[in-house]
Amino acid sequence: MEPIVSIxxxxxxxxxxxxxxxxxxxxxKIPFEMNALSAHRTPDEVEKFAKGAESRxxxxxxxxxxxxxxxxxxxxxxxxxxxxxxxxKASLEGLDSIFSILQMPPGIPVATVGVNAAQNAGILAxxxxxxxxxxxxxxxxxxxxxxxxxxxQANEELKQ
Numbered sequence: 165m166e167p168i169v170s171i172x173x174x175x176x177x178x179x180x181x182x183x184x185x186x187x188x189x190x191x192x193k194i195p196f197e198m199n200a201l202s203a204h205r206t207p208d209e210v211e212k213f214a215k216g217a218e219s220r221x222x223x224x225x226x227x228x229x230x231x232x233x234x235x236x237x238x239x240x241x242x243x244x245x246x247x248x249x250x251x252x253k254a255s256l257e258g259l260d261s262i263f264s265i266l267q268m269p270p271g272i273p274v275a276t277v278g279v280n281a282a283q284n285a286g287i288l289a290x291x292x293x294x295x296x297x298x299x300x301x302x303x304x305x306x307x308x309x310x311x312x313x314x315x316x317q318a319n320e321e322l323k324q
Contacts, residue, residue, distance in 0.1 A: 167197040169289050170222045172213070172239065174229035176200045178252050181282050185226050185250070188286030192303055194293060203234040210235070214242035224289040227274075228282065230254025233264035236274045246292055248285045249274040 169189055173182050182198065189196045201210045217225060225243065227236035228250035236249030251261030258279030265276045277284040287307070294301040 165195040166221050167195045168221060168223045168293065169194055169196040170213075170217060170225045171196055171198045172225060172227045172235065173198075173200050174202050174233075174235045174252075178228050178230065181252060181280050182226075182228050182250070183282070185282040185286035185289070188283055188290065192286075192290045192300065192307075194290060194300070201235070203229070203238040204232070207238075210238055211242060214239045217243050218245055224248065224292050226250060226282070226285045226289055228252050228285075229265070230258070230261050231264075233261040236265050236276075237268050237272060240268065240272050240274045247274050248288050249276045250282050250285045251276065251279045253279050 171182055171185055171189075173179065178200075179198075186196060186198060199213070201213055203210055214225075222245060224246050225239055226248045227239050229235035230252030231254045233249070233251055236247050240247040249265035251258050251265050254261065262276065262279055265274055268274050275288060277288065287304075290300065290304055290307075294304045
């Protein structure tokens with residue numbers, strides 16, 4: 165199957181974190197691709213990727229970066245697709261990354277999850293895609309219900 169989500173990271177050192185997004189997409193059976201591209205070290209490749217993503221069938225981009233964290237915003241500036249930013253804790257407890265991704269200028273939105281929260285990025289990507297896919301929406305609903313059941317079960321165990 166052709167990928168409909170693209171997971172991009174600024175460095176392969178981000179792979180252990182971004183694997184969590186990949187696991188969620190696998191659980192939802194959403195085809196994806198993963199690549200390392202740097203807004204600073206490979207800007208031409210980032211531009212080629214961002215400008216060509218829609219025509220290749222990509223629906224959502226998850227972009228992770230640490231420190232200056234320009235990758236999600238640079239990609240968002242060059243594509244009409246929704247971009248989800250994952251700030252990576254590389255320095256300053258990840259605050260530099262989160263602020264770099266959050267503080268985008270008007271017209272260049274990047275949906276931003278918490279520091280190292282690639283799992284939430286995968287869930288958000290699934291929810292975005294599910295708005296046009298009833299079967300996937302049902303799976304998202306089941307997933308959300310399972311989270312509630314885990315809390316109820318944990319509370320029951322605490323009471324015993």
